Amino acid sequence: MLDRIKPDSTESGPLVVVGSVAFDNVITPFGSQEGILGGAASYCSFAASYFTQPRMVGVIGNDFGEEYVDRLKNRDIHLEGLQKDESGPTFFWKGKYHENFNRRDTLDIQLNVFEKFRPDLPQSYLDSKFVLLGNIHPSLQMHVLDQLPGNPFVLADTIDLWIEIERNALLELIKRVSLFVINDTEAEELTEEPNIILAGNKLRNLGPEAVIIKKGEHGAILFHEDGLFALPAYPVTELRDPTGAGDSFAGALIGRLASRNRTDFSAIKEAMLYGTCTASLTVEAFGCDRLESAGAPAIEKRVDELKRLISIS
Amino acid sequence: MLDRIKPDSTESGPLVVVGSVAFDNVITPFGSQEGILGGAASYCSFAASYFTQPRMVGVIGNDFGEEYVDRLKNRDIHLEGLQKDESGPTFFWKGKYHENFNRRDTLDIQLNVFEKFRPDLPQSYLDSKFVLLGNIHPSLQMHVLDQLPGNPFVLADTIDLWIEIERNALLELIKRVSLFVINDTEAEELTEEPNIILAGNKLRNLGPEAVIIKKGEHGAILFHEDGLFALPAYPVTELRDPTGAGDSFAGALIGRLASRNRTDFSAIKEAMLYGTCTASLTVEAFGCDRLESAGAPAIEKRVDELKRLISIS
Numbered sequence: 001m002l003d004r005i006k007p008d009s010t011e012s013g014p015l016v017v018v019g020s021v022a023f024d025n026v027i028t029p030f031g032s033q034e035g036i037l038g039g040a041a042s043y044c045s046f047a048a049s050y051f052t053q054p055r056m057v058g059v060i061g062n063d064f065g066e067e068y069v070d071r072l073k074n075r076d077i078h079l080e081g082l083q084k085d086e087s088g089p090t091f092f093w094k095g096k097y098h099e100n101f102n103r104r105d106t107l108d109i110q111l112n113v114f115e116k117f118r119p120d121l122p123q124s125y126l127d128s129k130f131v132l133l134g135n136i137h138p139s140l141q142m143h144v145l146d147q148l149p150g151n152p153f154v155l156a157d158t159i160d161l162w163i164e165i166e167r168n169a170l171l172e173l174i175k176r177v178s179l180f181v182i183n184d185t186e187a188e189e190l191t192e193e194p195n196i197i198l199a200g201n202k203l204r205n206l207g208p209e210a211v212i213i214k215k216g217e218h219g220a221i222l223f224h225e226d227g228l229f230a231l232p233a234y235p236v237t238e239l240r241d242p243t244g245a246g247d248s249f250a251g252a253l254i255g256r257l258a259s260r261n262r263t264d265f266s267a268i269k270e271a272m273l274y275g276t277c278t279a280s281l282t283v284e285a286f287g288c289d290r291l292e293s294a295g296a297p298a299i300e301k302r303v304d305e306l307k308r309l310i311s312i313s
Numbered sequence: 314m315l316d317r318i319k320p321d322s323t324e325s326g327p328l329v330v331v332g333s334v335a336f337d338n339v340i341t342p343f344g345s346q347e348g349i350l351g352g353a354a355s356y357c358s359f360a361a362s363y364f365t366q367p368r369m370v371g372v373i374g375n376d377f378g379e380e381y382v383d384r385l386k387n388r389d390i391h392l393e394g395l396q397k398d399e400s401g402p403t404f405f406w407k408g409k410y411h412e413n414f415n416r417r418d419t420l421d422i423q424l425n426v427f428e429k430f431r432p433d434l435p436q437s438y439l440d441s442k443f444v445l446l447g448n449i450h451p452s453l454q455m456h457v458l459d460q461l462p463g464n465p466f467v468l469a470d471t472i473d474l475w476i477e478i479e480r481n482a483l484l485e486l487i488k489r490v491s492l493f494v495i496n497d498t499e500a501e502e503l504t505e506e507p508n509i510i511l512a513g514n515k516l517r518n519l520g521p522e523a524v525i526i527k528k529g530e531h532g533a534i535l536f537h538e539d540g541l542f543a544l545p546a547y548p549v550t551e552l553r554d555p556t557g558a559g560d561s562f563a564g565a566l567i568g569r570l571a572s573r574n575r576t577d578f579s580a581i582k583e584a585m586l587y588g589t590c591t592a593s594l595t596v597e598a599f600g601c602d603r604l605e606s607a608g609a610p611a612i613e614k615r616v617d618e619l620k621r622l623i624s625i626s
Contacts, residue, residue: 100507194413195549195550195552196530196548197548197549197550198550215531217509218528218531218532219531219532219543219545221545221548227621227622228548228621228622229622229623229624229625230532230545230548230622230623231545231623232532232534232543232544232545235509235510235534235541235543236508236510237508237510237511239508266625266626269625270625273625307625308540308541309540309541309542309543310542310543310544310623310625311542312542312579312582312583312586312620312623313579
């Protein structure tokens with residue numbers, strides 16, 4: 001029986017997770033590692049798997065062996081939507097973090113089978129009530145929403161690239177997003193507003209009922225019609241590889257919401273605690289290693305610590 | 314009757330505040346102002362005056378007119394320890410903030426009467442139970458402590474200059490400090506530890522029972538033997554002049570502690586809320602203007618807002 005964090009709801013809402021699956025080569029001040037299982041869909045799905053069974057959508061290439069598929073299966077991730085394209089290798093990314101991890105450079109990027117990827121949802125995914133759109137092209141994110149009937153709760157992430165070259169498509173997408181998640185520098189870039197509070201308000205005016213601006217080690221701020229919420233990050237002392245931190249945050253956050261089948265202000269606040277604590281585990285090792293192996297009790301322990309960290313009583 | 318925030322203690326502990334008194338010329342992206350009443354002792358005393366009657370220690374020169382003294386008197390600040398040196402003008406500082414306020418340059422500094430300043434305490438100050446040592450030379454800070462009998466609660470602040478040129482004197486001082494307050498870049502400089510959590514632990518090992526590392530708009534972290542506490546900053550949207558933010562934080566913090574006559578973990582956490590909210594008022598106008606005029610209800614309103622901002626329920 002897989003370890004999952006017990007929801008307080010008897011009926012969780014089904015969750016679909018869409019994004020890239022990749023092999024990464026990562027260079028850090030503490031060493032480097034090659035052929036790491038990565039990509040937003042992997043981190044998001046692993047993180048969400050501590051709360052619910054995520055339905056994964058992505059594409060893998062002819063170099064994606066069964067041992068990698070097994071890692072996803074071992075966390076009970078639903079793989080019907082994981083397409084295998086034998087015409088080429090999996091999406092590849094190589095990056096280097098600089099001293100103190102405050103900057104990273106992309107050294108190489110090969111889209112490979114990801115170039116032709118269309119996130120078509122299997123029939124069995126169409127009743128999903130929660131959607132996590134990883135930071136892929138806004139038109140692909142939109143394609144996912146176009147397939148889903150009803151009115152699911154949609155969390156979308158993005159990256160600076162789409163702000164720079166696909167701003168209009170991104171703005172169209174944001175209108176249909178329930179919870180838009182973005183980091184602080186991207187929020188400033190998208191809104192042209194350096195003050196983070198004003199930037200968050202601007203983003204919410206673009207359509208989403210809620211916006212989260214992530215500030216890395218400084219935590220995150222939630223903007224919601226019911227109020228603001230500022231959450232410090234879990235205090236990490238063993239930073240090894242920040243890759244996937246944002247995806248782990250998003251995956252755990254929406255996994256928690258889906259498992260509780262709730263989307264109100266209070267539920268999003270509570271889910272952010274799970275998001276930051278899950279992400280704090282991810283960054284303590286290369287790739288998904290620590291995230292995969294940590295276990296639900298490790299996340300719950302950190303959530304308890306974080307609650308004490310922010311308690312004024 | 315002066316507006317003060319009501320303490321829950323009937324017997325507050327007397328507080329002495331020591332630091333520079335200055336005239337500042339400040340240039341910001343929003344404009345500039347000359348001849349601003351400034352200096353750590355001014356900001357600290359104004360901030361503390363919302364909670365208790367601070368006993369001020371500092372030096373003013375022959376250009377410090379009665380209208381400035383009146384501003385201090387109007388907030389019921391005890392001025393017996395404010396020395397007047399007719400031999401020259403008051404300490405002068407001119408600084409410029411760059412776009413987004415993320416960097417500032419000192420354009421001019423004239424020590425004037427501050428050069429010969431010795432912080433000698435009047436007899437009537439010697440029963441002080443709380444001490445705020447502004448960021449003056451560590452040997453002057455030490456001189457203050459040498460005059461005080463008993464075992465007062467000592468909050469000390471510093472600046473990068475003393476870390477660079479008076480490291481040993483600063484380390485000697487820190488041993489005698491109860492609550493050491495420092496910003497994040499200075500904490501890294503002093504400990505040579507880039508991870509803020511590890512840096513805070515290292516600082517606490519130097520002697521103080523508690524350490525606060527300030528992160529500006531990202532809030533502050535308290536390191537205490539009873540635990541950690543992370544507090545986001547009050548969300549400021551009208552930043553006009555950050556000068557004195559740290560001094561206002563420290564002044565309000567120790568003012569609140571003194572008024573409650575408490576120094577335990579829980580009391581320091583609560584006082585940090587008052588510190589960040591008082592500082593948030595300071596930065597919304599040039600110099601001490603907004604700090605002086607805000608009134609106790611404005612601080613209490615922001616503390617209520619901040620409590621909601623960090624509440625997970």
